[in-house]
Amino acid sequence: MSPRRVTLADVAKAAGVSRTTASLVLSGRGRELRISQDVEQRVLRAAERLQYRPNIVSVGLRTGTSRTIGFVSDTVATSRLAGDMIKGALEAARDRGFMLFIGETEGDAELERLLLQAMQDRQVDGLILASMFTRTIKVPKAITAVPAVLLNALPEQPTPLPAVLPDEVEAGRTAARALLDAGHREGIYLIGAGPGLRDVPRESVAAVERLIGIREALGAAGVEVAGARTCPDWQPEHGFAATRDLLGAIRPRALICFNDRIAMGAYQALDDAGLAVPGDVSVVSFDDHPIASWIRPKLTSVALPHDELGRRAVDVLFTEIGRDHAGPDRVGEVHRVPMHLRSRESITPPPGVESAG
Amino acid sequence: MSPRRVTLADVAKAAGVSRTTASLVLSGRGRELRISQDVEQRVLRAAERLQYRPNIVSVGLRTGTSRTIGFVSDTVATSRLAGDMIKGALEAARDRGFMLFIGETEGDAELERLLLQAMQDRQVDGLILASMFTRTIKVPKAITAVPAVLLNALPEQPTPLPAVLPDEVEAGRTAARALLDAGHREGIYLIGAGPGLRDVPRESVAAVERLIGIREALGAAGVEVAGARTCPDWQPEHGFAATRDLLGAIRPRALICFNDRIAMGAYQALDDAGLAVPGDVSVVSFDDHPIASWIRPKLTSVALPHDELGRRAVDVLFTEIGRDHAGPDRVGEVHRVPMHLRSRESITPPPGVESAG
DNA sequence: GTTCGTTGCTAAATCGGGTTAGCGCCCGTA
């Protein structure tokens, strides 16, 4: 297909100078090293004419860098979150002239080891270890020579690696306040986790933290959680089952669903029970999954800042790369990215309460 | 963080031999070149002890390869399709010891040019140009020295590049047959495109091809499309509007929705009109988006083979890489990946017809 | 006329592997 790549030697030859001179001119150091105008022009023109582009691999060999970072996640595809996180990371990396290697471990530790090695063999300048749902992970020992950042994950053991996560506690407060602001004081039920801090899906950091935030904000207003139903997995069918079960016993005024898929199931159960959203029951949720604006009435949700998480991970990674040598005793900082309320149509004041603040 | 990478020279030194000898042993050519057992063992043990791993960058410099392919798409995040396509590509690449660079152009030609250059500067062995919805694209001139494959896209002008796409025409036939097999003969309406081949969203290959397949399969059974409503964009709200409009005029027996998001809107409009799915109206759709199994009744849909598309693109790319030199006049083959019906709960025989097929 | 300084450029080493060509030693044979 191609007549070989143009190299620095080609440019030098075409300009009638040595490789050294060509290199100096092209790296902009020609002036300070007193290369004559004439030679400078000849080199620049030759490079232009031949469409010369430096071979990054070669530079990488010398400098040990590759202008590349590795993004390793447990799953790329599972949720839309993944794509948006990658998108944010991609943009932040691009701004710095870096490319992204993508790798997927599927939760397999051996695969993860191989992948991390393959990336380090390719001289990546840094690694992002991402999880697709917020949880605690074992930091693999295979990371040896390279700065790294945890994304959407906390280390099981203390490590010097920084972590970037959504601010789930504040998100919990935000969801609770959305109901409080509308005037709700009673009949607030949780679907997905709670009411106790132990009533959460295994490994889920998000569940615990959201719950803490919810209870804190309600408590500060002197409001009690009226009750809760847990879901083994945060899927629509479990949200449906949990809500149907709840409606068999009582009639809530408001639901805080732990994510949008659960909320979708809750909508279905409320519909079956002849209850209208938000007329009879207000609903607030988390994640701001696309379906939040597809279901009717459109769902008010506290958005996961997907892009921003990816972007921040790259930013933090770069400060990490800039840092000389991490003291071995350093404990990684935890960076929290705010989650914002997307107000839509699923919350109204309870009957008999005028629209509040 | 690290005490420098272990190089071949370190291993050679530790084993008390030359770099050449160490290289021969480690590349398995020691036997044929009569390296003694003793030396072989010394080298292998030193490599093991020092945890030696060859630096791929260095090899790449010599051979001009990088065991890396570039995956450039217009959008990574928009749909779940993206993630799954990448996942399939990732797996196929991993099987061959290759890594994937990911890049996103956001439809910006200049960004695309820069990205392709950045990837070629990093010596990628091949490129995948992906589109997130099936359409025709301009093949950028920036691809010069590297084998490439189009994924989910057709070239506007004939090119030597092969393309990998879902078999949308057959998918159209499959959707139509699903209704025919249930006994439907009348009152079949289309939502999203049609009835004419020009009544499609701009640039959408999928729309045209699905329509062709639908009309062909219905026609073969002597059945006419009863009518259609187009949607400017295939989103739930447009599906809702189009269906509501249709229901204002007539009462359909079956709907073929052009994708699942449209079908979701159609469900809402049918519900508003007091029509039950599938009791009053059967619905079949395309894509098999996650929501297809979240909405009630669960939606029968012809699945886009996301993973398989990504995998096939990598496979085709490798045969392309293996090919010596593409004749300049060669026209790229088009590979079609089958789309399969996911039968769920949204189709029943029309009133008065016993279960057929 | 020697020494020093400046100017303008280049040879050679470097990064980490792979590869080609060939060196030194030992053994057998004449």
Added chain:
DNA sequence: TACGGGCGCTAACCCGATTTAGCAACGAAC
């Protein structure tokens, strides 16, 4: 003792760019 040949290993070069050290030519100063 001299020569030929196989054995076991290594020196040296290559890939493409950067960088260090230094060379040649010329002018000025003593």
